[in-house]
Amino acid sequence: MTSTSAPVVADGRPQPGDPVDPDAAISVRGLVKRYGDRAAVDGLDLDIRRGEIFALLGPNGAGKTTTVEVLEGYRSRDGGEVRVLGVDPARGGRRWRADLGIVLQSGGGDSQLSVREQLQARASYYADPRDPAEVLELVGLTGQAGARGRALSGGQRRRFDVALGIVGRPRLLFLDEPTTGFDPEARRQFWALVRSLRDLGTTMLLTTHYLDEAEALADRVGVLAHGRLAEVAVPSALGGRGTAPAVVSWTEDGVRRTAETATPTAFVRDLAARFPGEVPDLAVSRPTLEDVYLKMIGGPS
Amino acid sequence: MTVGAPERTTLPSLGRVYRTRAGVEVKEFFRQRESVVFTLVFPVVLLLALGAVLDYDLGAGVDFPQYFMAGVITAGVVGSSLQNMAIHIAGERSDGTLKSLAGTPMPKSAYFVGKVVQVLAVTAATVALLLLVGVAVYGIDLPSGTDWLTFAWVTVLGAAACTLLGIAVSSLARNGRSASATVTPLALVLEFVSGVFLPFDQVPGWLQDLASVFPVTWLAQGLRSVFLPDALAASEPAGSWELGRVALVLGAWCVAGLVLCVLTFRWQDRGTG
Numbered sequence: 001m002t003s004t005s006a007p008v009v010a011d012g013r014p015q016p017g018d019p020v021d022p023d024a025a026i027s028v029r030g031l032v033k034r035y036g037d038r039a040a041v042d043g044l045d046l047d048i049r050r051g052e053i054f055a056l057l058g059p060n061g062a063g064k065t066t067t068v069e070v071l072e073g074y075r076s077r078d079g080g081e082v083r084v085l086g087v088d089p090a091r092g093g094r095r096w097r098a099d100l101g102i103v104l105q106s107g108g109g110d111s112q113l114s115v116r117e118q119l120q121a122r123a124s125y126y127a128d129p130r131d132p133a134e135v136l137e138l139v140g141l142t143g144q145a146g147a148r149g150r151a152l153s154g155g156q157r158r159r160f161d162v163a164l165g166i167v168g169r170p171r172l173l174f175l176d177e178p179t180t181g182f183d184p185e186a187r188r189q190f191w192a193l194v195r196s197l198r199d200l201g202t203t204m205l206l207t208t209h210y211l212d213e214a215e216a217l218a219d220r221v222g223v224l225a226h227g228r229l230a231e232v233a234v235p236s237a238l239g240g241r242g243t244a245p246a247v248v249s250w251t252e253d254g255v256r257r258t259a260e261t262a263t264p265t266a267f268v269r270d271l272a273a274r275f276p277g278e279v280p281d282l283a284v285s286r287p288t289l290e291d292v293y294l295k296m297i298g299g300p301s
Numbered sequence: 302m303t304v305g306a307p308e309r310t311t312l313p314s315l316g317r318v319y320r321t322r323a324g325v326e327v328k329e330f331f332r333q334r335e336s337v338v339f340t341l342v343f344p345v346v347l348l349l350a351l352g353a354v355l356d357y358d359l360g361a362g363v364d365f366p367q368y369f370m371a372g373v374i375t376a377g378v379v380g381s382s383l384q385n386m387a388i389h390i391a392g393e394r395s396d397g398t399l400k401s402l403a404g405t406p407m408p409k410s411a412y413f414v415g416k417v418v419q420v421l422a423v424t425a426a427t428v429a430l431l432l433l434v435g436v437a438v439y440g441i442d443l444p445s446g447t448d449w450l451t452f453a454w455v456t457v458l459g460a461a462a463c464t465l466l467g468i469a470v471s472s473l474a475r476n477g478r479s480a481s482a483t484v485t486p487l488a489l490v491l492e493f494v495s496g497v498f499l500p501f502d503q504v505p506g507w508l509q510d511l512a513s514v515f516p517v518t519w520l521a522q523g524l525r526s527v528f529l530p531d532a533l534a535a536s537e538p539a540g541s542w543e544l545g546r547v548a549l550v551l552g553a554w555c556v557a558g559l560v561l562c563v564l565t566f567r568w569q570d571r572g573t574g
Contacts (some may be wrong), residue, residue, distance in 0.1 A: 074404070074569070094408060097404070098406040100404070102401075104397060104404070106397035109393060109396040110398075111329065113328055113332075121321050124313060125321075126312075126405075164401070168405065
């Protein structure tokens with residue numbers, strides 16, 4: 001879902017002096033959160049548009065969880081301005097909470113109630129909930145409606161957490177490392193679920209350690225390092241990926257050779273002329289999201 | 302996406318959410334076999350075991366089971382309220398249930414209303430079961446006339462004080478398991494020095510004084526006034542049932558417990574994130 005009228009600068013990053021944008025799903029200026037002497041978040045600026053899927057990447061300790069918990073209203077902040085759906089989370093009431101869905105990392109505990117009963121109870125806290133039966137259908141747990149939480153597999157349990165997060169018909173959904181521990185098939189199913197939620201108009205803030213997940217789902221990616229956003233970009237352009245030199249590798253005289261080039265097509269044409277047939281072991285690659293990500297969070301060292 | 306979407310329908314009323322939470326809490330308790338056995342069956346086993354072993358004659362025609370009814374009901378109330386709250390709320394805090402609820406538009410008061418209804422239901426079930434076994438097995442004399450009224454207010458006030466204390470204690474525990482490991486022995490000791498398992502006048506004076514600080518002693522004393530003939534009031538520390546003081550101390554513990562709850566209650570573990 002691309003937006004053509006977003007009032008933001010090229011990479012979508014607000015500048016520190018800009019006012020908070022009350023119409024954005026999330027708008028943050030100069031967010032600071034300290035634990036003792038250490039600043040876990042140290043001057044963060046961010047705008048997330050309505051309808052967007054935004055992925056927040058970063059190593060453990062970079063301030064991801066702290067940032068998200070400030071936005072969710074779980075944590076107080078030490079500085080900066082924050083608006084989530086136009087409201088300061090520190091002052092958000094029941095009505096504000098009714099517009100949010102939160103899928104926590106830890107899951108929803110060990111209940112004696114069935115999946116259906118828990119979902120019905122949760123729905124009854126909201127103004128305009130989704131039908132619990134439809135939500136179970138959406139997350140593919142109709143067959144487990146009568147089961148208790150602990151009878152679910154890891155992947156089912158996580159989809160149930162999402163069901164609890166979306167039954168209140170949120171405008172903004174927080175997904176904290178939603179697919180940790182999934183097998184590849186379960187992750188693909190989960191991605192399909194996230195895409196169908198996007199089609200229903202839900203804005204999502206996703207935190208994840210999986211770069212392929214961010215690339216598959218997110219409209220934009222933000223990389224958090226040392227309590228600040230190191231970069232915000234569409235996944236294919238992150239870290240100058242789109243224009244980075246390509247790496248061409250092949251085998252010549254029994255030796256593996258590689259070359260960096262800005263014009264791989266011309267380079268390969270010349271290479272092909274040097275060999276009578278196929279160029280042995282020819283490969284052309286661009287830096288992966290993982291390559292640029294690791295470079296970004298690694299710092300100058 | 303349209304900006305400034307139209308106002309949504311109104312949030313559900315407090316009463317409706319309270320009813321939901323009450324239903325959830327009652328189901329959570331009675332469907333968990335361990336808590337049912339621990340809270341409901343354990344006092345019954347105590348009554349049967351001690352009743353079979355101990356053979357006191359306390360005078361005025363009172364045998365041990367008749368004396369013990371007040372004590373075992375006290376143990377039942379403490380289990381249904383103090384131990385139940387301290388252990389299960391600590392568990393719900395460490396497994397993320399509380400954090401998850403705090404992220405919804407559920408009014409915070411609804412959580413506590415649900416717990417109060419749960420304690421009332423469990424206490425009523427425990428007391429009814431003990432009375433039933435007492436009458437059927439030992440032929441104990443049930444309270445008569447206004448004693449029922451005393452029985453009701455002492456039980457409700459004692460359960461309220463112990464519930465609030467239990468909620469406050471849950472915040473001290475690191476997690477559900479450590480709550481169980483610390484609260485259970487603590488409750489047993491309190492019950493012992495409060496004359497729950499043996500006649501209170503056999504507890505040394507200094508221990509009696511210490512026990513008098515806590516609500517369990519006063520709950521037990523109030524219940525003894527219900528199940529024992531007035532002739533035995535002479536064995537109490539003050540030589541009477543002191544029902545006024547029972548009300549006063551239990552009421553004071555309710556206030557202190559409420560203040561502690563408000564000051565210490567947390568919706569998530571310390572030191573997370």
